Amino acid sequence: MRRVVVAGRWDGARPLLPTGVALEQIGRGLRAGGDGLDVVLLPFGSGPTFDEAVAACRSQASFVRVPTEASSTRQAGERVAAALGEPRVVVEGGHGASPDCGIGFLAGMLGVAESDVSGEGLGPALTRAEDMLAASGTDLVCAASTPRPLLGLDSVLAVRPDLDPIEEQDTELTGALTQAFAHRPLRRRQLLGGQATHPARAFGSGAGGGVGAVIAATGGRIAPTADFLADLLDVDGALTDADLLVVAEPELASPLLATSTLDALTRAAGELALPVVAVTVRSSLSHYERAQWGLHGVFETEACVTLDDAGRRIARTWLR
Numbered sequence: 001m002r003r004v005v006v007a008g009r010w011d012g013a014r015p016l017l018p019t020g021v022a023l024e025q026i027g028r029g030l031r032a033g034g035d036g037l038d039v040v041l042l043p044f045g046s047g048p049t050f051d052e053a054v055a056a057c058r059s060q061a062s063f064v065r066v067p068t069e070a071s072s073t074r075q076a077g078e079r080v081a082a083a084l085g086e087p088r089v090v091v092e093g094g095h096g097a098s099p100d101c102g103i104g105f106l107a108g109m110l111g112v113a114e115s116d117v118s119g120e121g122l123g124p125a126l127t128r129a130e131d132m133l134a135a136s137g138t139d140l141v142c143a144a145s146t147p148r149p150l151l152g153l154d155s156v157l158a159v160r161p162d163l164d165p166i167e168e169q170d171t172e173l174t175g176a177l178t179q180a181f182a183h184r185p186l187r188r189r190q191l192l193g194g195q196a197t198h199p200a201r202a203f204g205s206g207a208g209g210g211v212g213a214v215i216a217a218t219g220g221r222i223a224p225t226a227d228f229l230a231d232l233l234d235v236d237g238a239l240t241d242a243d244l245l246v247v248a249e250p251e252l253a254s255p256l257l258a259t260s261t262l263d264a265l266t267r268a269a270g271e272l273a274l275p276v277v278a279v280t281v282r283s284s285l286s287h288y289e290r291a292q293w294g295l296h297g298v299f300e301t302e303a304c305v306t307l308d309d310a311g312r313r314i315a316r317t318w319l320r
Helices: 019-033 048-053 074-083 103-110 119-136 171-181 211-217 225-232 235-239 262-271 287-292 307-318
Strands: 003-008 038-043 062-066 088-093 139-144 221-224 244-248 276-280 297-300
Touching (some): 003 019, 019 048, 019 244, 019 307, 048 062, 062 074, 088 211, 103 119, 103 211, 119 171, 139 211, 139 225, 225 235, 262 276, 297 307
Parallel strands (some): 003 038, 003 244, 244 276
């Protein structure tokens, strides 16, 4: 029996569907177009898709997501505080439009007002949070859905999600953040590429509006969302003995793909010499760029071809 894995995300695409429903429709079309197919569905991505991806893994960790539209990260901090003591707590976040530098998250963890962890109170607050995390024994992980740091010229404080520069800079704030995050965590239980790494300048420290920086500075760790999910969901195992990988991605275009989880899927498929076909609403990738992303075929729906039909056509083209 031939096996096809359908993986990826469909957040915000047309038709507007939860990722699981979109993948099921593609899978239904594949079964209709290819007799006797074993179709495996694998939600894989950031944001709402992350919730779907980890739904079956709740026994392995507690999961908290910071919505990109959130103006405060306090609620996420409160949820983490409530889960401390569990073996692992994972916080997912991307490049939000209104970063609060993780101040709300830190205040939520400590159960204090945000004014208590601002300015000169930030350093002592980070120390209290580090002590609390160490005492809990919890492995606190930030699943970073953006590579951008909290501080620096390419940070979430300097560049908007659409890559437009942010002209107004609060130099007093960035100075205070730079000083407070320096030389942390105090116990150096950090897995960010070296003890000299500044937590607020590290990869993904801008995730969740600065939650990544707070987690790194208090003794937790940062992992790219794609790599975290690939390990958690055993993508390599899912692709073993498969004949085709179909990836769903709402739009294949730069710079959107820079923060996507597509490369983790295509990289795993490449290791197995597995053909990869993408289903997308639209694509602006050249043939060269498709090859760079590990795509052997692209099916554009243009929001007028149903996902069922897309799956059926892919099966008849790639599984004949």
